[in-house]
Amino acid sequence: MARRWERDMGDEGAPGATVEALPFAGASVAPACGSCPERSASRRRGSRVQVPRTAIVTIAVIAAVVAVVACWKYLPGAYAWLTNPDAVRAFVAEHAVLSRLVLVGINVVQVLLAFLPGEPVELASGYAFGLIEGTALCLAAAAVASSLIYWGVRRWGRRLVGKFFDRSMLDRYEWLRNTRKLELIMLVVFLIPGTPKDFLTYFAGLTRLRFPVVLAIATFGRLPSIVTSTVAAAAFGAGDYGAAVIAVVAAGVLIVAGGFAYRAVERHARA
Template sequence: MERKETFIENILMTSMILLFGIVLFVVLKGWIEGRFSSIASLRSYIQEFGLLGPFILTIIQVLQVVLPVLPGFFGCIVGASMYGAMNGFWINYIGISLGSLMAFWLARRYGVSLVKKLISIEKYERFTNWIQTKNSYTFILFLCILLPLAPDDFLCYFSGLISMSFKKFLWIIIFAKPWCILFYCLFFAYFI
């Protein structure tokens, strides 16, 4: 009986890895083709996936945090305008939150060398100097995650480099992240 359960678990894990690999390939292919260069091109790209569009957009939002070269607000605009304020909110919130947690984990796992590859040396040094001068980094991180236009993707990486616990970071994401995304989704759903 135990052998059968292990076999089923292996098939499920292999299927999930294969599915993730396919989705990652599709998303990266779209990025290389320039499909993320404007709101119109991203919207057109997502529409091509039909019912899988929300799933693809969620993965794009995960990746835009992990790879800080993608414009994250494009996904918020596309999600809200295509799927409505609340559905767009959930798509964006889940994707951006998972990406934030992944960025934290990657920085914690691979350290400064990875962060320096993803962020320019100037930005890295500026953030490092800024963080070292702040006594209440947790509160500042909470505000940056909460407020629009703050460099929160970079701060997710930096939070993984310092002694902040994953649990504390998780609670900051859970309680601060939804408000900015909800604001964007409501605004973009009804005013654009």
């Protein structure tokens, strides 16, 4: 049998040998372990680095302690500096270009990361730069961010929107896509205080609206919301606390009224 096996294999050990001619004929031939899909998948799963839970907890505790120490050490001084309008404006005057670029950059990031609230940035704009310039800087940031969002959504569609918003948000405003006079309805919804402006900016990229229209709506449609914040902050920075309180109360009333106005617009558009 050994001679027959050698004869079938030939001089080069060619693959001419048959299973019957092998000395272990009748035995099952298992594939190499390295080529077994199950074994390869198991090996890949086993090669993943497993971070111990204790390490995660330790890192979280250390981060919390660092944050508490930093707040305890620096927050009082930062608060004292922020509540001094003269000091803030002196810093702005000393770093005229940089301070404005930083504020616009922060505002752009806030609009892009729509889950971040925009009111603190608007308040900071009004406090540091006053009503007119603070409003203008917020509008400039809104224009830059809206442009980036529009073309990003045009390129990646719902995949990009889904990174920041739940499907329920898309379903809630889906009626806008099918309404007549979409430009007018979208502008009215933007002008209503309390509506999610950042989400609507992403949503507008999914509609048939052209870029110039979206840019105008997403920029100037924020004007009522921005003005109420910058008015309150500018009045507070000037020491006119009565005007600041009136502006805050007015903003609250507008938000409540905006909720009713939005429902009325939605009912009318669906009809």
